[in-house]
Amino acid sequence: MSERYDVAVVGAGVVGCAVAREFSRYRLRTILIEARSDLGDGASKGNSAILSTGSDTPFGTLENRLVTRGHQRYRAEAPAMGLPILSVGSLTVAWNEAQAASLAEMHRATVAAGYRSAELVDRDAIYRRVPSLAPGALAAMWEPEEAIVDPFSTPYAYALDAVTNGVEFRSSSAVSSALREEAGWTLSTATGAVACGLVVNCGGLWGDKVDALAGLADFAIRPRRGEFMVFDKSARPLLDVILKPVPSPTYRGVLMAPTAFGNVLLGPTAEDIDDPDDWRVTRDGLAKLDAAARAMMPALLDHDVTAIYCGVRPATERPEYRIAAHRDRRWITVGGIRSTGLSGALGIAEHVAALAFDGMLRAERKAELAPVRVPSLLEGGERPWRDAARVARDPAYGEMVCHCEGVSMGEIRDALASPLAPRTLKALKRRTRAMFGRCQGFFCGARVQAAFEHASRRAAE
Amino acid sequence: MSAIETDCAIVGAGPAGLAAARAAIDGGVRSVLVIDRDDAPGGLPRFCRHPGFGWEYTRRLETGPGLVRRLIGALDPARVQIRTGTTVQALHAGPRLEILSSGAGAATVHAKAVILATGIRERPRTARLVPGRRPERGILTTGQLQQMIARGVPLHGKRLVVVGTEHVAFSVLLTARHAGLSVVAMVEAEDRPMSYAPVATLVRCIAGVPIHATTRISDIHGETCVSGVEIESPEGRRVIPCDAVVFSGDFVPDSPLARSAGLTLDPATGGPQVDQIGRTSAPCVFAAGNLLRAVESSGFAAIEGARVGAATAAFLGGRIGWRGQVSTIAIAPQFRYVVPQCWSFEVPGLATLPTSLRVGADLDSARVGLRHDQALLWRGPVRRLLRHRRIRVPLSSLSTRLPGSISLVATPRDHP
Numbered sequence: 001m002s003e004r005y006d007v008a009v010v011g012a013g014v015v016g017c018a019v020a021r022e023f024s025r026y027r028l029r030t031i032l033i034e035a036r037s038d039l040g041d042g043a044s045k046g047n048s049a050i051l052s053t054g055s056d057t058p059f060g061t062l063e064n065r066l067v068t069r070g071h072q073r074y075r076a077e078a079p080a081m082g083l084p085i086l087s088v089g090s091l092t093v094a095w096n097e098a099q100a101a102s103l104a105e106m107h108r109a110t111v112a113a114g115y116r117s118a119e120l121v122d123r124d125a126i127y128r129r130v131p132s133l134a135p136g137a138l139a140a141m142w143e144p145e146e147a148i149v150d151p152f153s154t155p156y157a158y159a160l161d162a163v164t165n166g167v168e169f170r171s172s173s174a175v176s177s178a179l180r181e182e183a184g185w186t187l188s189t190a191t192g193a194v195a196c197g198l199v200v201n202c203g204g205l206w207g208d209k210v211d212a213l214a215g216l217a218d219f220a221i222r223p224r225r226g227e228f229m230v231f232d233k234s235a236r237p238l239l240d241v242i243l244k245p246v247p248s249p250t251y252r253g254v255l256m257a258p259t260a261f262g263n264v265l266l267g268p269t270a271e272d273i274d275d276p277d278d279w280r281v282t283r284d285g286l287a288k289l290d291a292a293a294r295a296m297m298p299a300l301l302d303h304d305v306t307a308i309y310c311g312v313r314p315a316t317e318r319p320e321y322r323i324a325a326h327r328d329r330r331w332i333t334v335g336g337i338r339s340t341g342l343s344g345a346l347g348i349a350e351h352v353a354a355l356a357f358d359g360m361l362r363a364e365r366k367a368e369l370a371p372v373r374v375p376s377l378l379e380g381g382e383r384p385w386r387d388a389a390r391v392a393r394d395p396a397y398g399e400m401v402c403h404c405e406g407v408s409m410g411e412i413r414d415a416l417a418s419p420l421a422p423r424t425l426k427a428l429k430r431r432t433r434a435m436f437g438r439c440q441g442f443f444c445g446a447r448v449q450a451a452f453e454h455a456s457r458r459a460a461e
Numbered sequence: 462m463s464a465i466e467t468d469c470a471i472v473g474a475g476p477a478g479l480a481a482a483r484a485a486i487d488g489g490v491r492s493v494l495v496i497d498r499d500d501a502p503g504g505l506p507r508f509c510r511h512p513g514f515g516w517e518y519t520r521r522l523e524t525g526p527g528l529v530r531r532l533i534g535a536l537d538p539a540r541v542q543i544r545t546g547t548t549v550q551a552l553h554a555g556p557r558l559e560i561l562s563s564g565a566g567a568a569t570v571h572a573k574a575v576i577l578a579t580g581i582r583e584r585p586r587t588a589r590l591v592p593g594r595r596p597e598r599g600i601l602t603t604g605q606l607q608q609m610i611a612r613g614v615p616l617h618g619k620r621l622v623v624v625g626t627e628h629v630a631f632s633v634l635l636t637a638r639h640a641g642l643s644v645v646a647m648v649e650a651e652d653r654p655m656s657y658a659p660v661a662t663l664v665r666c667i668a669g670v671p672i673h674a675t676t677r678i679s680d681i682h683g684e685t686c687v688s689g690v691e692i693e694s695p696e697g698r699r700v701i702p703c704d705a706v707v708f709s710g711d712f713v714p715d716s717p718l719a720r721s722a723g724l725t726l727d728p729a730t731g732g733p734q735v736d737q738i739g740r741t742s743a744p745c746v747f748a749a750g751n752l753l754r755a756v757e758s759s760g761f762a763a764i765e766g767a768r769v770g771a772a773t774a775a776f777l778g779g780r781i782g783w784r785g786q787v788s789t790i791a792i793a794p795q796f797r798y799v800v801p802q803c804w805s806f807e808v809p810g811l812a813t814l815p816t817s818l819r820v821g822a823d824l825d826s827a828r829v830g831l832r833h834d835q836a837l838l839w840r841g842p843v844r845r846l847l848r849h850r851r852i853r854v855p856l857s858s859l860s861t862r863l864p865g866s867i868s869l870v871a872t873p874r875d876h877p
Contacts, residue, residue, distance in 0.1 A: 234720065283592045283679065302728075304588045304713075309595065388462050388567040399563035400548040403498055404717070409563070424685070425597040439715075440585035441601070443499075446608035453614070 016202030035174035046311020070347030090242035226268025227285030262379030404437025475504020477750020477766030488774020503529035517760030599687030618704020627710030712755030739769035
């Protein structure tokens with residue numbers, strides 16, 4: 001065995017990346033192990049990109065505490081990493097008397113739980129904010145702190161921060177077995193064995209299977225598929241807030257939101273499935289979304305759909321986080337993160353570190369950290385090609401390749417040269433947005449793919 | 462940031478833009494700058510190496526690249542500059558264009574007139590709401606496939622399923638054969654192919670490619686690469702193994718620049734609204750070619766380009782002014798759109814855009830009429846009107862008329 005790690009984080013979704021970043025703050029040898037070829041390639045790649053305040057999670061639960069904390073930390077730490085936060089606010093809209101009654105109750109409970117900026121607004125205020133909303137809204141709860149973020153750059157920024165500060169990242173390394181040893185574990189992975197003193201299972205959709213390797217069977221993943229539509233940027237003027245329905249106890253409903261990239265997003269549906277790898281967009285799902293748009297904002301349907309996708313959420317038999325520290329086993333399970341991983345990740349990471357330092361691990365905090373900054377992919381945001389001086393210094397930023405999303409060859413080159421270089425076309429899309437736009441590669445696909453293959457060949461040599 | 466002065470800036474170096482450049486020069490414009498964001502001029506035809514391009518304009522059967530060579534060869538390099546690899550980031554009043562390229566960086570172009578000829582793209586799988594998995598390789602449009610072949614970007618397999626049967630679908634067939642790929646099936650949601658019947662028959666009988674009508678794709682298989690598609694027809698569902706599914710046709714104007722510049726767009730075409738010589742709602746900004754609507758042939762787009770180029774020359778030469786009062790051409794509900802959308806009565810003696818009129822649904826037997834105020838100016842023959850065929854209307858008969866209302870009507874055969 002060549003080396004030994006203090007901590008092995010299994011799973012590089014948004015939560016695993018945040019946890020690895022947390023440990024990178026300490027004098028520890030940490031490894032982040034991912035089964036797939038890219039980070040953020042499971043549940044983290046298909047969400048609604050909303051940074052929730054936590055007010056939509058059950059009050060008094062660990063999930064509520066960690067999402068609320070995650071939101072606070074995101075606001076404090078994300079901007080320095082170059083991650084955008086669009087504080088557009090959300091309106092939870094009641095369309096009938098029964099919903100209006102439960103909305104009033106919801107508002108009372110929300111304020112009582114400490115989310116003091118939540119306010120009930122009347123019909124006129126709703127239509128002032130969203131003139132194209134379908135008629136018939138009765139009342140809404142306005143939450144000004146709910147925000148939109150970049151769901152792809154977020155786990156990337158966490159992982160890049162972790163790696164820049166000493167964490168080792170190993171992709172395409174599915175863990176096949178875990179052997180308990182005196183001082184920890186030896187994990188067999190597809191790219192070799194990893195010996196470590198503590199395992200943090202952030203396996204997401206496969207979290208129960210990872211736990212099973214250690215003989216644990218505390219929960220079972222019940223994958224929940226949610227389908228989404230992303231509308232053309234031409235629809236963006238229709239909507240400048242997050243629109244949510246009043247949730248039922250089992251389903252939060254289809255929401256509508258702007259995206260950081262200048263589109264309008266609609267979703268998710270919710271469907272329990274058996275196979276966590278069943279990433280199919282279905283005709284039923286699309287029909288449900290179409291019906292939801294028709295009910296909430298028919299004008300949206302005048303615009304073309306740019307993307308359809310689904311996310312699969314790592315729900316379990318119980319509607320709560322399944323985070324457990326198995327001290328005697330030197331194993332921490334971070335399971336059942338459901339649909340709140342993006343908002344909760346930094347809160348979860350802090351909590352996990354606290355569990356680890358409570359008897360399983362000792363380490364000093366580093367005095368100095370290397371800062372990281374990821375490129376902004378925000379629509380209308382700062383881009384290298386907007387800066388004439390930068391283009392003059394580096395002409396590749398003037399060579400636009402993806403016209404729908406505004407991506408230059410220089411930005412693609414930079415992404416391919418990252419220490420966390422994308423190994424698939426989809427990963428390249430998530431890093432740069434190239435081919436993510438309305439033409440889906442009609443204009444740019446051949447050139448982007450050529451650049452990708454070229455870089456991959458060079459990396460292989 | 463450097464500033465460039467030109468009489469006429471043309472955005473898009475496809476058939477319409479290149480033909481417009483030639484006509485503008487012929488009409489006396491001293492300097493023309495043609496800007497294209499791709500790395501070579503030619504637009505979509507440059508990736509189609511089979512014959513069938515430009516007929517209406519050149520009266521020759523050219524290949525795509527052949528047509529492009531001819532159009533470029535007709536330009537005097539002393540007066541027409543073509544800048545490729547150059548993106549127009551914004552079009553402002555003036556007109557003023559903000560451009561960006563790797564060679565020259567950011568620059569501003571001050572033009573006396575602008576012609577937008579940004580062309581079309583195909584609607585991809587997502588916009589067509591086709592369910593199934595989303596493998597990163599093998600879900601293509603014909604535009605992407607043709608570019609991949611032309612640029613030597615390898616496809617991971619050889620078996621294609623083509624969705625759609627517009628003319629372009631048959632273009633894929635030719636391109637694919639040339640590249641050693643095989644089309645294993647064509648799928649059409651309508652009950653018959655949307656191209657010319659003899660073409661479809663040839664494909665079926667000679668090339669041996671099955672055309673599945675009244676069929677849609679109900680699922681796409683494959684994790685990283687497409688491995689097959691499930692098709693659904695009245696006969697049921699079945700899976701066709703394949704390496705790529707190519708979404709063809711279903712073109713739309715690529716109009717983000719026109720939209721961001723604030724031009725009035727026609728919701729029915731998705732392109733800018735123009736009068737009969739291509740003047741848009743923005744002063745000094747013309748538009749031509751398939752940007753006006755999807756889709757006509759490359760030769761048709763070139764003719765439009767040439768007429769708009771000539772009109773631009775007339776405008777820059779002071780022979781006509783900018784568009785004043787226009788009459789909107791009202792269309793009967795059977796029609797999907799008409800281009801031009803409006804008519805300026807004050808324009809004397811200029812060749813007008815050929816009319817693009819299309820029905821929204823096939824009409825078995827009808828005749829089209831052109832009305833000016835109460836008078837019926839023209840009446841077409843009784844005929845079948847098909848969605849995918851352009852209906853010719855001699856709008857130019859309006860040019861001798863005084864200002865008034867204009868409408869296009871469709872009457873069933875038995876109507877008096």
